[in-house]
Structures are given as C-alpha cells and as structure tokens.
Amino acid sequence: MAKKVIQVCVVKHKQVRSNTEMTPDDFSLWLSTQRPATIVFEACATSNDWKQSAKLVANIRQNQKTDKNDALAIVQASQLIDIQFIKGKSFSQQELQSISKMRELAVKQKVALTHQINALLLEFTIRVSPRNGGLAGEISV
CATH class of the missing domain: 3.30.420 (Nucleotidyltransferase; domain 5)
Structure with a gap:
C-alpha cells in the first residue's frame, strides 16, 4: 500500500x-x-x-x-441521504486502467517529440512532409 x-x-x-x-x-x-x-x-x-x-x-x-x-x-x-458510494476496482481493472494510461502518455510523448524534431529540422531548413511518410520517410538508414 x-x-x-x-x-x-x-x-x-x-x-x-x-x-x-x-x-x-x-x-x-x-x-x-x-x-x-x-x-x-x-x-x-x-x-x-x-x-x-x-x-x-x-x-x-x-x-x-x-x-x-x-x-x-x-x-x-x-451519513447524507442518497450518497453515491463507489466500488473499488478489481486487480484486473486496475491493470487495464494502468496500461491504458501508460499508452495514452506514450502517444502524447511521441507526438510532442515528433513536433519538436520537426521544429528543430525547420531551423536547418529541412521540411518534413507527411506526404512522404513524415519523419520516418525522411530518415534513410
């Protein structure tokens, strides 16, 4: 606990x-x-x-x-009349909620990082077009 x-x-x-x-x-x-x-x-x-x-x-x-x-x-x-009590989550519900929140955070961080990289590349006059596969399409390995 x-x-x-x-x-x-x-x-x-x-x-x-x-x-x-x-x-x-x-x-x-x-x-x-x-x-x-x-x-x-x-x-x-x-x-x-x-x-x-x-x-x-x-x-x-x-x-x-x-x-x-x-x-x-x-x-x-x-002790109030008509108070709405809540039930606790089961362990599996807690797990699913945690996974969902972590995924949501990862997606937000990915979008923020992509925007930051695009902004930095623009400072060097490198434009990343979504039509060409976005950032991944611009990177050659």
Whole structure:
C-alpha cells in the first residue's frame, strides 16, 4: 500500500470518539479487533487497495484541509441521504486502467517529440512532409 498513514475517525451516536493517525498495519490490526461497523474511506489514488469510497468531502469539510478534518468530513458525507458510494476496482481493472494510461502518455510523448524534431529540422531548413511518410520517410538508414 502506498499510503503511509491512515486517519481514522471513530464516531458513535453522532459523537467523535477518536480521530487518530494509524499506519496501514496498525489499521489492519485495529480493524480486526472491532465489532462489525460501517467503514468509509476517501476515494483517492491509493484508496483502491482498501476499496475506499466517499465523495463530497471538499464541500463538507468545515476547516482547513488536513487528514483529520477530511476524516471527519468523510464520516459526515457517509451519513447524507442518497450518497453515491463507489466500488473499488478489481486487480484486473486496475491493470487495464494502468496500461491504458501508460499508452495514452506514450502517444502524447511521441507526438510532442515528433513536433519538436520537426521544429528543430525547420531551423536547418529541412521540411518534413507527411506526404512522404513524415519523419520516418525522411530518415534513410
């Protein structure tokens, strides 16, 4: 897990009982000792490992953005009527999303590099025409 600390806010009968930081290992241990309860998490880049889900935190948070204030806002958001919870991605869904994002980045970088090379070649009055196969058509090996 990428997250080094997890802010755990415990609310019982609409009263905050505790709001403390825990390591992922401490959280797992703590969670294993708790009675069945509703657990809500903020959805973020590292949250999928825990299947974390809650939205609207930024709109509900009453003070500065801190993990402690976010944890309290997440609890408050989870108690709203008609809140839309999200499901975590499966491992294969995470893999596909990662591959797709990497491919998208590679395509953007390829286009940017091609444009940069074309611009540099123009400084030497070398024009690359897409009709002649573009940059690859101009390079003789």
